[in-house]
Amino acid sequence: MADNFTTNAGSGGATFASDDIGGVQYPRVKPSWGADGSATDTSVAAPMPVQASAESSQMTAGGTVVTPKFAVIDAATSGDNTLVAAVASKKVRVVAAFLVAAGAVNVRFESGAGGTALTGQVNLVANTGFVLPYNPAGWFETGSNALLNLELSAAISVDGSLVYIEV
The missing domain is CATH 2.60.120 (Jelly Rolls)
Structure with a gap:
């Protein structure tokens, strides 16, 4: 089966990225982050901020x-x-x-x-x-x-x- 799906296909709906796995569409997600009302797409230049593991020596x-x-x-x-x-x-x-x-x-x-x-x-x-x-x-x-x-x-x-x- 094909990847991706379209909502309201007959009335100019939007196409969403997905992966077909055994006939089930699993959404593909591109994470973004930022303050309320804004979003920064994750990229090499703007990676997702993460908390480092608890390292006791640093x-x-x-x-x-x-x-x-x-x-x-x-x-x-x-x-x-x-x-x-x-x-x-x-x-x-x-x-x-x-x-x-x-x-x-x-x-x-x-x-x-x-x-x-x-x-x-x-x-x-x-x-x-x-x-x-x-x-x-x-x-x-x-x-x-x-x-x-x-x-x-x-x-x-x-x-x-x-x-x-x-x-």
């Missing part, structure tokens, strides 16, 4: 592939504690973290040593902490060329780890 930030990096939180000095060194022409964006304090202490993440506050002060008591679950947009980021600092209000052991990207 992610994208602003269309650029970046590699997640990991840092240990092992701070115990009152005042400034460097968590991630400054990276030339880059910002440090924290996408996940956890920490636990051994005693009562206030903690705050900062851009630079004694620098700009990235979070408010978090008041912790002995054996408490918090988790910042994975957030693809990031929880906070340093300024360009600035280290990531953890400021402690007292010389109390604060431990954990964080995941970050350089953007």
Whole structure:
């Protein structure tokens, strides 16, 4: 049997692409995509946008592939504690973290040593902490060329780890 079919053939109907398989017409579809009220036909120049598979060793930030990096939180000095060194022409964006304090202490993440506050002060008591679950947009980021600092209000052991990207 022939491929394609025509609707309302006697009154100037439209012809639709199809594939005849065992006497049944299966429609042929050319995908298109776009905002409501518009359509972009799929082609080599405009491929169908797809979500990449969840690859844990790479992610994208602003269309650029970046590699997640990991840092240990092992701070115990009152005042400034460097968590991630400054990276030339880059910002440090924290996408996940956890920490636990051994005693009562206030903690705050900062851009630079004694620098700009990235979070408010978090008041912790002995054996408490918090988790910042994975957030693809990031929880906070340093300024360009600035280290990531953890400021402690007292010389109390604060431990954990964080995941970050350089953007």
